Amino acid sequence: MLISNAGYGLFGAAEELTDEQVEHLVATNLVGPIHFIRAALPHLRRSGGGRVIQISSYGGQVAFRELTYITPPSGVLKASWSPSRRRLSPSASA
Numbered sequence: 001m002l003i004s005n006a007g008y009g010l011f012g013a014a015e016e017l018t019d020e021q022v023e024h025l026v027a028t029n030l031v032g033p034i035h036f037i038r039a040a041l042p043h044l045r046r047s048g049g050g051r052v053i054q055i056s057s058y059g060g061q062v063a064f065r066e067l068t069y070i071t072p073p074s075g076v077l078k079a080s081w082s083p084s085r086r087r088l089s090p091s092a093s094a
Contacts, residue, residue: 002040004033005055029056 007029010017037052044050 001051001053002037002044003053003055004036006032006036007056 008025010021010025033054033056037054040052044052
């Protein structure tokens with residue numbers, strides 16, 4: 001079983017945050033979980049299966065004024081992971 005739950009939010013208006021802050025948030029909240037899951041999939045397949053639990057922020061579904069940049073990475077992660085469930089099921093790889 002793999003549980004992916006990395007993430008954090010940045011408080012502030014979009015123009016108040018630095019490029020570095022935004023890039024770090026996207027790397028942590030979006031790119032990190034993608035790499036983590038991709039690295040684990042071959043091991044899960046070799047062992048005959050398993051479960052991947054992706055936990056993302058409620059901010060991926062509802063925008064919060066104070067959390068300017070948590071919403072896009074969480075939303076993308078949720079949207080991209082949902083269809084992957086079907087592609088990664090044992091019946092899909094047969």
